[in-house]
Structure formats: C-alpha cells, structure tokens
Amino acid sequence: MTAKAAPAAAPGSVSDPGAGPRRGWRPALRGARTLAGVVPFFVYILLFLGIPAAAIAVGAFQDPDTGQFTLSNIHTATHGIYLHGFLITTELSVITSVVPGLCGLLIGYAIYTARRGAILRRIAITASGVFANFGGVPLAFLFIATLGTTGLATHWLTAIGFNPYENGFNLYDLGGVALVYLYFQIPLMVLIILPAFEGLRPAWREAAQNMGAGTWQYWRRIGGPVLMPSFLGCLLLLFGSAFSAYATAEALTSGTIPLTAIQIGSFLNGNVLAGQQNVGKALGLGMVLIIAVLMVFYALLQRRAARWLR
C-alpha cells in the first residue's frame, strides 16, 4: 500500500480543495486513500489474470517433475510438430487476414460511397456488426450444413457437375477452416475500416479535383496514403483474431488440424507425453508474445493513423 501511495503523493496530484496543511505523512495517507478505490479492481486482475499469466510464464521454464529451471519446454515448443503448428497457424492467420482485409476494404468502400443515412448503408453496417459477432460453435455448424459432405451448397455444386470434395476441397482441413474464418473476418474488417474511410474529408477530394487530379491520382496520392496505416492496423487486428481463435476450428475439426491454440488445448485434455506437461505453457507464452508484438505495431500504426483521422 505504501509503495503504491508514493507516486500519488506528488504535489497537486489530489484535487481536493478542502485539503488541510500538508504535513509529511498527510498527503501520502490521502493518496493511499484515493488509490484505495481501485484496489478491488487491481486485486481481481491480479488473482484471475496476473497470477495465471505468471504461472504460464514461470511454468514454461520449469521441469514438470523437479521444478528446476529448464529450457527444454521452449526447445520442444519451437521444434517439430509444435513449430509446424506455429507455422500453420501463421499461414492460416495471414490468409484469413489478407483476403478478408481486401474484401472488407472493397465492401467498406462500397458502404462509404453510399449516401449517408441511406437504408442500404444502415443495413450493411448493422449486418456487419451482427456477422462480426458470429463465431465459434454455431458458425461451425452452419458451415457443416452448407459445405459439409452432405451440405446444401455441396449438393448444388455437385448437381451442376462440380463436386468440391472430388476437387480437393475439404471443409475439415485448413482450407475449410480458412473459408469459415472469412465469415467473421470480413464483417470485422468492414467495421474497423469504416471509421478510416469516414475520416477522409470531402474537402481533400475537392481540393485535389480543383488542382486537376483524377480519381486514380486522388487515391494514389491522398486517399491511399491516409488510409494505409489504418488498413495495416486492421490487418494486424484480423491476424490476431485468427491467430488466437480456438472454438471454430475445434468444433469443426474436433482438434485434428495442428493449430497452436488446439495444441495448447490438447495439453489440458491430457494428451501429454511424460515430461512434456509444461510444453503447453511454453506454447502459450509463445502465443502471447506474438500477439503482444502485434499489438505494439498496432498501437504504432494507430498513432500514425490518428494524425489524419480526427
């Protein structure tokens, strides 16, 4: 408590007009009292986020039997099937952020150019909000009914002479999972890129036109550069969203594809080799580090984007 109180005891930090004379311990005490209001929150965070996270970080470097420090978990987690898992997860996340990113950009632009307040625009924005929240188990079942071996779309495609399952498609492998991810990634992209489009001021376009710029030149020299940091930031968010997804892939494939999230889950399900109980924690630590790096880049891009989008 006293350690926490120290920074708040700085002069002027407590805006209480009725403050008495400041003797040495008084402001410190009051600072402590002010901070007391946020103690429940920080205690809760510590208990249910801080300590579990610390347990993972520590466990990643611990021998499960002796409790000694070891790098073998990290070594296992970055080799063989687990390295493969990280690579596959990254591949899936790149595909399911770039493709929806471009689709979402196009759709977002279509919505942006529609008249403000137009019914089409309202429907499109509300629908994006709704579909972006679509994920996990229900989504997997929707796609099984659509593109599973006996799905409706599979049936239609077979009827016109194109059986997807005879042409290399499989809903229950990586390509299938990617296709399902598009279903929530595209609307998510639309939602997060729209504010960037809205930030493009009509005045800039008018100014460009007055100086004789065509549509291409406007996008190449003004619209594009202004949108670019936002666009890249959105791609990072999509990447993170795909990278940490678990439920959709698990429900769809029953855990048969080697994604890192699913591998971590399988450690809890008890599919563990002796001496490797802590590899799951090393994998978790790796995942958190990767997402943390993404978030740092995201924050930098946001700062850059904020220069224009106010």
Next chain:
Amino acid sequence: MAAIISDELANETAPPRPHRKRRSYPVWRWIILLLTAVYFLIPLYAALRFAGIASFGDVVHQTGFSDALILSLKLAVITTVLTMALMVPTTIYVHLRLPRLRRLLESITILPIVIPPVVLIVGVLEVAPGYLKSTPYLLGLVYVILAMPFAYRSLDAGLRALELRTLVDAASSLGAGWLSTLWRVILPNLRTALLSATVLTVALVLGEFTMASLDLYQTFPVWIVAFDQTSGPVSTAASLLALFVTWLFLLLIVTVGGRRARRTGGAQVDLISVTRRDTVR
C-alpha cells in the same frame, strides 16, 4: 470515435457533397454488396434447411439441454453481476478521482485480448485451488476477465459523454450523499452504457466455448458440440437459436444506443464496441 460520429452527424444535415452529382449508385457497388449478401445468407439458409422446422421444437426436449442452458444462464448472471460490481464503481471512481489512471486501466483491460482464452484457462487451472476447480462457477469468475475489455470500453465511452464532474458537484450541493449520487444521478445517465456492457457480457458468456470445454463443464455451446454425435439437425437448430438470441441482444443495443446517441448528440455506443472479437472464437 466520438469525433468521427459527430462528424457524420454534422454531415447528415449539411448539403450534399458536390462531387456526388456525377455518380448515382454505380452498378459495381450493388454487385459487391449483392455477392456479399449471398455469401453471408447461404449458410444461414442451408442451416435452416438442414435443421428443419421440427428440430427447433425438439431442441428443448433433448437430454442435457436444460442442464446446459441453466448452467450457462447461471454463469451469465454471476459474470454480469461481478463485472458490473467491479467495473462500474472502478470506472466512475477513476474518471472522478484518478483520471491519470485512465490510460493504465485502458492498457490493463486490453490484456485479456493479448492473452487468448485458451492460454488464460491453462494458467487458471494451474493455480486455482481445488475447491474452485471442482465447481463450474470458477468459469464465471474467469469470464469477468474476458468481459472486461468490452464492459470497460462501453462504460468509459458512456462516462466520457457525460459532464460527470458537474453532475456530481450539483448532486452534492443539493445535499445528496455519494450513494444517492451514484444511484440516482450517475447510473440513470449511464443507462445505455450499462445496457451495452450487460448485453455484451451476457452474449459473451452464452457463447463461450473454449474455456468451458477445456474446464470440462457442459455449458450450452459445449452441449451443442457434444450432442452433434446424437443428432446433427438438433445441434444445428440449437446453433441457430443461439445465434438468433445473440443477434436480438445486439440489435437491441445498436438500436437503443443509436437512438440515444442521435438524441443527445453524443456517441455512446458504436458498433465496434459491440464486437466481441476473439473471445467466442
């Protein structure tokens, strides 16, 4: 965000932009939106066809359905009550007394997004004492962490749109104690933010699969997956039901929030704060 939306509101009343004259609903826009609509509607239609109308009635009679649903609803109540009890006072307090902590709080509430649920549950099960691990309500305690980013963002946006200091000073100059100020002045003004935080929390708990399945408790989504072994159509019908309920919730905040924001001129709820992102996936 607020700036962008009020910008939009301002433009809505402004005369149409001059450059719009030359393009009146180009064909490409309709093609893009139509293709998108088809892509998004076909799976819904297929699932409806696959489930069949009869399955919707059957869902409620299946073994395990009511237990799973009741567990999910209990967890939703626990999580919502705890989240509100924790986040509402903290957020208001920080706005009033410790505005310098706002940035810190913002970064902390982002952490559950950096630590994916599948990783967090590994850590929680590692350190949780036995008496907590043997009850499903541990999930409720952890869901509070998952709900925090959304609850905090809703409440923070709601509070920023208020003249909080003025309201509190006015209330206290009229002789209200802090409890009565909170209950009769601040909370009524935060209705939309509270509603959206509640709805997001409930929707999140009802849809959460990752942690529940790894903690081996049969909540509603876990039941849906397990029941697929018995009857695919019933599981599909249950999925559709779950989706429709979630959508109704979300539409509720979007419409209520949107109407209020238009009336008060502030941007209390935006669609992005309505997005649950990775927590259910």
